[in-house]
Amino acid sequence: MSGDTKNSSANNDDESSSDKFSGWTCDQITPDLCDLIVTEGRIPIREDGLYVHYWKYSSADNVNSVDNDNEQVPSPPPLYPVVVLHGGPGMPHNYMLPLKQLACRPDRYGRTRDIYFYDQGGCGESVHPVSNRSTQNASNSQDHANTLVDEHPYLLDPMYYATVELPKVLDHLLGSNSNSGGYHLVANSWGTILAQYFVLDYYNPKREAAHQQGGIDAGTDPSLFPELASMTLSGPLSDGDLYVRSQWADAEDGGYNNLGQLPPFVRNRIHGLEKGNAYGSAEYQAIDESLTGRFTCRIVPAPDCFAVSASGPGLNEDVYVGIQGPSEFTLGGVLEGFNLTGRLPAIEVPVLLTSGAFDTMRPPVVDALYQALPLAEWTMSEFSGHVTMIDDAGWTNGVVDDFLGRVEGATTPLGSNGNGSSSSFRPIPERCGPAGCVPKETAVRNARGIVGDATIDGTGIGDNPVIVSFLSLIAGLVIGRYLLPTNFSSRRVAEGYESI
Structure with a gap:
């Protein structure tokens, strides 16, 4: 991270420098486990000038190849990189940065993997460089970002992010990683929706077309079609109505650790304010801030990387409200009523589902994916809200790293046998949570x-x-x-x- 972040850490540790504690940094919560090399760049997405900004985290000690004197035993290939899809929508990637620790976890050969983050179009560092209205009227980057929605309405279309932007990001990043024949997606919240749409409406059709053309079956160069090895979906959802209902389920209906467990007065005030569309009122904002500390990021005060994403100048509120709606606990925008659950059996890659015991994505929401996905595992952090990578960073990095290793250990790389990639991966047949593990198949x-x-x-x-x-x-x-x-x-x- 930058020197400014380190100075911030030092100031936080120096009680004499401030009478008021300003909060922790994400570097304090998830310190680097190794020397990290950070490179960044821009990827052009559309001819109208829209680009996305990305960051690549690599271990300085990365071993890209393994010396092997035994000709009878092939050397292991490099580990597949991870591409991270942040949530929001309209929130930059910063809160996902604790996952950079994945770059510091070597396997038994000493190999590590590259971790890529990027800001989705319209937020963070991925705002449009030239915009007449923005240039003339925007007084700051927040205004600049918000005016993009009027001029570029595709920023409110999930299919743009999933089938246009993400494929171009992958093509650019994986094209520069010539040693890799595959990759993993790690997504959170809104990003999990994009990951589902990506597989269903881009990856599967593209792969089927390649099969029909003989490309994959002929054992061609894997760089022509990098293989999606797995997905990790953190705080995922596939059914918008179920998401809203589960937020408010009371104890009689199986609800716990959710809005239905709030004091009756608070519940009534929330319902009244939402009915009156008073999302911008000081009262609703105060309630929302309190709920964020209970169900979204439970480390309070929120660390810097979460604060930057949730309320920094890179937040695009127009994108957030237009897609999600005015509150984290409702769906009133483009996503209102969306449901992908019935299509999930077509996602045949291994999937790790993670959630928190206090997550806004309640167990019925995650269970819908768990039951529908053919190769799914599900594990839960007992301490976390929606952002497990912050609330329980060590646990999150550990379970994700273990999952990626097991997936790659069961996968034959593309083109190596003339039949494309094959996987003998079998998910752990149980769902694990604070109370123990429940066998899935029994x-x-x-x-x-x-x-x-x-x-x-x-x-x-x-x-x-x-x-x-x-x-x-x-x-x-x-x-x-x-x-x-x-x-x-x-x-x-x-x-x-x-x-x-």
């Missing part, structure tokens, strides 16, 4: 009346309704007794719905 699925591939004398257990009913009952009792919060509604367990 307790979780049985609680829903669904049983996996286990057989008795060649007959699928799932074909026997008596056995299914018995196992469902046992699973429900086990989950309810040992693995659920004490305030979880037993009625919901009886209905076959499980939650951490």
Whole structure:
């Protein structure tokens, strides 16, 4: 990080320099584990002049190749890079910077991976360089960013970010990383929506077209079509209505650690202010700030990287409100009513789902993805809100690094066998949270009346309704007794719905 950040850290440690504690820096929360080399640049996206700004974090000790004197055993290829998709929308990448630690985690060969961050178009350092209205009327970078929406309405279109901007970013970044035949996406919040759209509406069709043309099957140069090795979706959602409902579920309906658990007076005030569209009122802003400290970033006061993203000059409020709506706890913009859950079975890459016990993405929201994705794992931080990479940075980097390593350990690189990439990756068959781990293929699925591939004398257990009913009952009792919060509604367990 820059020298200014280090000076800020020093000032925070010097009690005599200020009578008021100004908060921690993200470098204090997630100090570099190694000497990092940071390079940055711009990527042109559109002919109208829009570009995105990116940053590449690499370990100074990175080993790109492994010496191997044994000709019978091939040398391992370089580790795949990670491309990070920030949330928001309209919030720059800064709050995701704790993930730079992933660049400092060598494998057993000493190899490390490059980590790329970028600001999505219209926010942070990726504002339009030339804009007549902005040049004439904008008094600061905030005004400059906001006027972009009027002149460039595609900034309110999720498909622009997922199928135009992201592919061009990947093409530029991976094209400069000639040693890599693949990559990983790590996304948070709004970024997880973009990742889903990217795979469904760009990556899958593009890959299918390449197959039909014989490119991948012919074992061509992997740089012609870098392989998406995995996705990590942090605080994800695929169903907008479910997201809003889960925010307000009370204890009777299985809600916990959410808005439904606020004091009745506060709940009534929130409903009243939202009904009156008073999102800009001082009262609503005060409530929103308090809720942010409970459910979004639980480190209070928020560290610098979160503050820069959430309220700094690079925030594009027009993009945020236009897509998300005026509040973090509702969906009133372009995303209102969106639902991708039914399409998720078409995402066939390994997916790690992470969330926090106090996350705005409540367990039913994440569970919708968990059940629909063919190769999904789900793990939860007991300390975190929505930004687990800040609230529980060490845990987040650890579980992501472990997941990436297991994915790459099970993957044959593109083109190496003439049949494209292949993966023997199998997700850990359990969901882990503060109360323990719930096996996905036994307790979780049985609680829903669904049983996996286990057989008795060649007959699928799932074909026997008596056995299914018995196992469902046992699973429900086990989950309810040992693995659920004490305030979880037993009625919901009886209905076959499980939650951490």
